[in-house]
Amino acid sequence: MEKTNALSAFAALSQPLRLEVFRLLITRGEDGMLAGEIAHAMDVRQNTLSANLSVLLHAGLVRNTREGRAIRYFADTEGLRGLLGFLLQDCCGGRPELCQPLIEDLTCGC
Amino acid sequence: MEKTNALSAFAALSQPLRLEVFRLLITRGEDGMLAGEIAHAMDVRQNTLSANLSVLLHAGLVRNTREGRAIRYFADTEGLRGLLGFLLQDCCGGRPELCQPLIEDLTCGC
DNA sequence: TTCACATTTCAATAATTCATGAATTATGGA
DNA sequence: TCCATAATTCATGAATTATTGAAATGTGAA
Numbered sequence: 542m543e544k545t546n547a548l549s550a551f552a553a554l555s556q557p558l559r560l561e562v563f564r565l566l567i568t569r570g571e572d573g574m575l576a577g578e579i580a581h582a583m584d585v586r587q588n589t590l591s592a593n594l595s596v597l598l599h600a601g602l603v604r605n606t607r608e609g610r611a612i613r614y615f616a617d618t619e620g621l622r623g624l625l626g627f628l629l630q631d632c633c634g635g636r637p638e639l640c641q642p643l644i645e646d647l648t649c650g651c
Numbered sequence: 652m653e654k655t656n657a658l659s660a661f662a663a664l665s666q667p668l669r670l671e672v673f674r675l676l677i678t679r680g681e682d683g684m685l686a687g688e689i690a691h692a693m694d695v696r697q698n699t700l701s702a703n704l705s706v707l708l709h710a711g712l713v714r715n716t717r718e719g720r721a722i723r724y725f726a727d728t729e730g731l732r733g734l735l736g737f738l739l740q741d742c743c744g745g746r747p748e749l750c751q752p753l754i755e756d757l758t759c760g761c
Numbered sequence: 762t763t764c765a766c767a768t769t770t771c772a773a774t775a776a777t778t779c780a781t782g783a784a785t786t787a788t789g790g791a
Numbered sequence: 792t793c794c795a796t797a798a799t800t801c802a803t804g805a806a807t808t809a810t811t812g813a814a815a816t817g818t819g820a821a
Binding site: 685686687690697698700701702704705719720721722 | 796
């Protein structure tokens with residue numbers, strides 16, 4: 542991941558609606574959700590959601606695919622991994638002892 | 652870490668200067684850097700840097716301590732860990748098999 | 762075709778964020 | 792005390808971002 546990508550991803554996650562949408566999509570895994578379903582779940586208008594999904598999309602944090610006249614969105618796990626990798630890559634600065642405990646203690650809490 | 656904290660942290664990291672400053676501080680570890688040194692390294696004015704350091708500070712991503720008339724800044728590793736933990740905690744959504752590969756493949760690249 | 766549905770795109774306004782110059786606070790030394 | 796240094800705070804204008812209503816696109820069914 543490049544710096545520009547990372548900046549886009551952080552910006553995308555720094556907006557309440559987008560952070561919630563991303564978290565929601567993450568919990569859905571490969572089931573994903575239709576844009577309309579997400580809009581209903583989040584209680585926002587379709588065009589507002591659409592604009593924000595577009596931001597997440599360009600940041601590489603979600604993917605989508607058309608299903609008839611609806612569009613299904615998924616969290617992009619690869620994108621998230623790239624972002625975390627970027628952060629952790631820059632965290633070491635030649636000092637592996639700094640990263641080691643940081644990575645070791647990470648759990649998903651489940 | 653709460654949602655509000657996470658939003659602050661993502662917003663803080665979504666600005667080019669702040670992302671660079673944070674990465675720089677991470678590489679310095681416990682040596683940290685004086686505010687003036689950072690401003691010089693980044694080639695920005697003191698008040699511009701100060702405003703941005705303040706954002707990182709309130710986001711819990713850096714710490715500081717006074718040294719005479721100078722102020723030394725450090726990356727807050729705990730804050731970073733909290734942020735990553737927040738992301739990963741919400742990534743599982745009851746499906747540990749989603750997180751496992753994400754965490755396992757993470758390395759700091761050194 | 763024609764219509765309805767799901768979603769996106771567009772244009773405009775409202776809100777937020779950013780860098781700057783000027784002023785202020787805090788510390789140390791003469 | 793008085794001055795110089797290090798950094799922060801404040802107010803302003805410029806730039807960016809977000810939400811909305813309206814219009815447009817794309818798909819499927821009658």
